[in-house]
Amino acid sequence: MNTLYLSESEIAKRILSSAKVKEWPEIAAVLERDGLPRIDPILGGRYWPAVKAFFDRRHGLTKRFVPANADGEEDWRA
Numbered sequence: 275m276n277t278l279y280l281s282e283s284e285i286a287k288r289i290l291s292s293a294k295v296k297e298w299p300e301i302a303a304v305l306e307r308d309g310l311p312r313i314d315p316i317l318g319g320r321y322w323p324a325v326k327a328f329f330d331r332r333h334g335l336t337k338r339f340v341p342a343n344a345d346g347e348e349d350w351r352a
Contacts, residue, residue, distance in 0.1 A: 277322070278323065279314060279317040279318065279320065280320055282302070282313075282319075282320075283295075285322070286298035289325075289329065305328075309328055309331075310325065311324040311325055
């Protein structure tokens with residue numbers, strides 16, 4: 275099964291060498307300023323396809339724009 279919202283440790287393992295995994299919190303904070311998708315407050319992780327798209331765009335593989343944040347809190351009572 276492919277999980278869409280990954281934890282910080284899962285993302286770090288997918289994109290960094292084992293020697294740099296512990297540095298992910300600092301790296302993520304810097305990359306968020308450049309558009310790395312933030313942790314979704316409802317689902318508790320980063321949306322993996324958007325994270326991958328961010329790195330693809332960063333390295334010139336695509337020019338598609340991906341929002342860094344969810345569009346806001348949901349009102350489930352409506």
